[in-house]
Structure formats: C-alpha cells, structure tokens
Amino acid sequence: MLMESNEIGDKKMQQYILKNPKTFNMKDIFECGQCFRWNEQEDGSYTGIWKENVVNIKKEGQDYIFTGICKSGNLEEEIKEYFDLNRDYEKIKKELSKIDENMKNSIKYGEGIRILNQDLWETIISFIISANNNIPRIKGIIERLSKEYGKKLEFNGKEYYAFPTPEQLKDVTVEEYRKLGLGFRDIRLYETTKMIIDGKVNLKQLEQNPNTMEVREKLLTLSGVGPKVADCILLFSALKRFEVFPIDVWVRRVMNDLYIQNEDETKVNKKQIENLAKEKFGDLAGLAQQYLFYWRREA
C-alpha cells in the first residue's frame, strides 16, 4: 500500500505498510551485525539510511509502518528490494532447522532475521572498517565518514547523510581518514577507493558474475579485504551469496562450543570450521552462520 505524499504533509515523504509479515523483526534484522546505519529511536522505532533513502519503521500491532524519503519515488519497490521481501525465509528456516537442535535453537532466537540487499560499495568499505573493531565504533566512523563526504538528506526536519560514493571519496587523503578515527584502516580505505576508481576492480562486473569464487578472488585483491571481510561482503551485499561462511572470533567460538570442542578455541583451524560448515549447512551456510553468530553473541 503506497500513500501519496500529500497525505502526510511533506511533498517527498512516502509511506508503505507491510502487513503482518512472517519473517520480520527489526531488532533481529538491524542488530544481527549485517548493517551499521540503523538506529533505534526513543519510541522503539528504527530509522536508517540506504542509498538516498531515509526511512523510519514503526511497528503497529502486527504491521510495520515505513515512513520516509526516497529518491526514486517508489518507496515500496525500494523496500521490497532492500529487505529481500520476495524471498521465502520460512522455507529457508524450515530447511536449516532440520539439520540439528543447535540450528533449531539459534533460528528460534533470531527468527526475524532477513539478510538485506546492501549496496556493494558501501558494504565493501563498511567491512574494511570493521576489521579488529567493535560495532559502536564502526557505526561512529561510518556516520562521520557520511557526514563529511556524503550527500545531505532531510527527513522529519533532521539532517541525514547518504553513504559517500567512490567519486566523493576520490580525493580524500590518508590523513583526513585518520582524523575521522579510522586508525590503521586509513590506508586501506584510500587504496581500495583508488583501485575501484581506477577500474582495477569493476563493481558492476562483480555484480553480474555468478561465479562466487571468482568474485571472492577479485574482492581479495582489494586492500583491507581478507577472507572474513570478503565473505561478509558476499553475504551481506546485493551479491547475496548464501553459501559463504564468514569466520570471525564469535563464529569460531560458537562452532567450537557446539561441534568441535577443542580445549583452546583460539587454536581451532579455520579450514576445519569451513569444511564442517560446508558439510553441515551446504548452500545455506551463510544463513546458518548468521543465526549462530547472533544467537551466540546476544543470548
């Protein structure tokens, strides 16, 4: 249901109501670690930014009211795309739940998770920033980066900033990144931006390449992108490769607790975890990873 803008006073403002969705929980979606630009408001709603869209989502009964500004003019389409609303998560959860009790439990905990279709470029930069960092600080850095170099947007009388484009970061120096608090990741942002601007890595081509391993290899050539960051990009961006299995300290922890049970968790071989994940979860390893990660981290 798409209301015309004049119904809520602002010319550009639009509204969309998602009625009684089966798999949709804002906390699960926004706090499961896949994204960094959604924040809970005092009234329990969430406000976030993607592309040049600024949207607030409020739960009313079993429905979700999306209110926001939208560059394309079709908020409904933008939402359906971004929130992956055309995918049957009930089916995915049912399939994963059959694997074992651990999956069943973790899915029960994060039953409202949906994997967002995030912009590839933004996901690359965001997860380079995430290296050896914590989520509050990652969010802070991304906000400062957007405020400094991204396009200003207005919503509800407040200012928001789109994530800066490669063009907008083209001339930013390492020193300027350092001032934003990027730490040792400054040079990586600088080099990766340069590689993309220079066409050494073509994002459009990556989006069109169905071969996951080829795309992964290409991502790994970017500065600051190692195995874990590459897998996060493959899973959390619009590339949407559910077969990858990003391994960080939390995933290693939960996989060791549940399946491997090595005395020293830090000595568990990555390859061993990778093989185990592939064998147990197959093409849905990425989804399994996300349920396990969220469950182990929050519960």
Place this chain on the structure above:
DNA sequence: GTCCAGGGAATCA
C-alpha cells in the same frame, strides 16, 4: 594499566 573488538598484511619458519 589491561583487555578486547565481526581481521589484514607483513614477516618468518
């Protein structure tokens, strides 16, 4: 003061 955070790159065996 110490430890840790959704790791990566450089270095060395």
Place this chain on the structure above:
DNA sequence: TGATTCCATGGA
C-alpha cells in the same frame, strides 16, 4: 602453507 606480530582507537 602456517603461525606470529603489529596495526589505531575507545570503551569496559
């Protein structure tokens, strides 16, 4: 290939 060490920063 595989293991170690260093890398800024800020909060607990």
